[in-house]
Amino acid sequence: MRWLAKRIGQAIFTLWAIVTISFVLIRFLPGGPIDYLVVQLKKKKIPESIIDNYVENYISFQPDQPLWVQYIDYVSSVLQGDLGQAYFQDGMVFDILAQALPWTIFLAAIATFVTTVVGIAFGGFMAYTEGSKFDSGVTLFSTVAGGIPYYILAITLVYLFGYRWQMFPTGGQVDPSLVAGFNWPYVKSVLYHAVLPLLSTTLVGWGGVALSMRGNSISILGEDYIRVARLRGLSRRRIALRYVARNAMLPMYTGILLSIAFMLGGSVILEQIFAYPGIGLYLFKAVVSSDYPLMMGGLIMISTAVVIGVLVADLTYSKIDPRASSEGERESY
Template identity: 40%
Template sequence: MRYYARKLGFYAAALWAALTLNFFIPRMMPGNPVDTLLAKFQQRGGSVSPETRRAYELLLGTNSGEPLWDQYFSYLGNLARGDLGVSVSVYPATVSQVLSQSMMWTIMLVGIATVLSFVIGVGLGALVGWRRGSWLDSVIPATTVLAAVPYFWLALIFVLIFSTTLNWFPLNGGYDVSLATGWNWEFISSTIEHGFLPALTIVVSSVGGWLLGMRNMMVSTGSEDYILTARAKGLRDRRILTRYAARNAVLPSLAGFAISLGFVVSGSVITEQVFSYPGIGMKLLQSVENNDYALMQGIFLVITLAVLGANLIVDLLYGFIDPRTRVRN
């Protein structure tokens, strides 16, 4: 129990530190979200009075007349109530509305692609490492080269080949805008068609890292005493592979998977930019361009919670999978 209590205390402190940085870092950037919003208002022919500016400051939670520490505690209080503020870049929508609309797109695209790349990479890595020296080792150089290719370049190559030249997949977007959104097969098939190519880019570019890491761990694990003992007992190779070697070799990969799974919520900014995919990555770029403090803080908050939550779950599972972790701690 002390092991789990320490883990929970550590992540609680990490969450508080992340929330504090989430508040102060955007305010260190040049510019002001109120000025951005009022400039848009004036472009549409509106007049700005001191009372109008004061009202927008209160609305966006950037009261310039209030001390920074008071704003900080107000920010924490609003978070406790679930109030993330109003977005400047998509005004008058709230940050919660923007996140709810874009988060599902990112989770479905990057989440599924990340899980697939992990499962494929770890599975192939376990098999290649178990049969090291065989023809399967020839898979490693190809996947390593693909992992070393700049991500945006690989995405552009896929767009050129599969979208522009072969016309197999749509060029950009998340779905056919002429369709009505809903849980119907026509819309779902359109989202699958639009999301296949960016998902393929993510899988191809990241599977090599999982494969190489798992393969090296399998080679190291294969020389352990308990593997030799299992062979001496006459256990089948398949059982030794799955129950003994792979179970221990996958532990370092699980830690890396937790981090990558946490960053799924943030999406892949490059992916969504190249393919014009309507996820959180595009909203993050939009919020930075418009000095949208509230939306930036909301997105970073979701990223923080996802990363810490994923790492906490894996840490707790780590203690269950490997009892030695609890003993050392």
């Protein structure tokens, strides 16, 4: 319990630091959101007597109050899900990001799943056929593909399959003419629009997983307990699945969980290329248009996802690896 409380306490402290940093950026950034918003309101000849009320609606605290009061008001608003109002988007920041977040999680989860499954399958087979033409060919392909930035591949896929051959849509997450719901036409449209974004991440990502799985599997194949399992007459399939694959995947477990969280941050460029309306696209628009409340809201939401990913990985690692029983050994990052 002491170890669990320590990890949860670290996560809470990290989230508090993120919220505090966002407050500092909003409040003290030179030429930041407060000065920017006041100037914009004065251009519209709004009386100064009501400018503070507008500012409070946008950034969740009164700029003329004492600093500690502003900070308490801001933290209280964030805890209640009030991240202020977007400057150039219609609606509150939390509502905008809450509608966009499921689409980003959808892409990140499927991309991570496909990348992991394909990478583990190829990596395990490469280890069992070490030195073969298949091993050498896949290793070369994985090394080359891993060096290609995903956004370069994304632009190439959009040009070829979107504009040149017109096989896939170049933007959006679903056909707007369809009624949202769990029905085949709607699901089919969602998957159809997600093909190119998923390909751009999985094609360059599975090779790294395969190489990691290959290296881990080769090192495990030389262990004494593998030799004992063979001497006992256990089937090759059982040795491969229960002894080699299971232990080879353990070092990769934390990275797999964290990759979902970090894909939320990497979605900024990807969703901009494919005009995919996830949290990354809105964060990009916020940066370009200096929409500070939306920018800070995106920062808080993405950082929270990363912290939760680290916490889940740390809390669950000992469940899949009983050897990690002591507090010092249970550090998964």
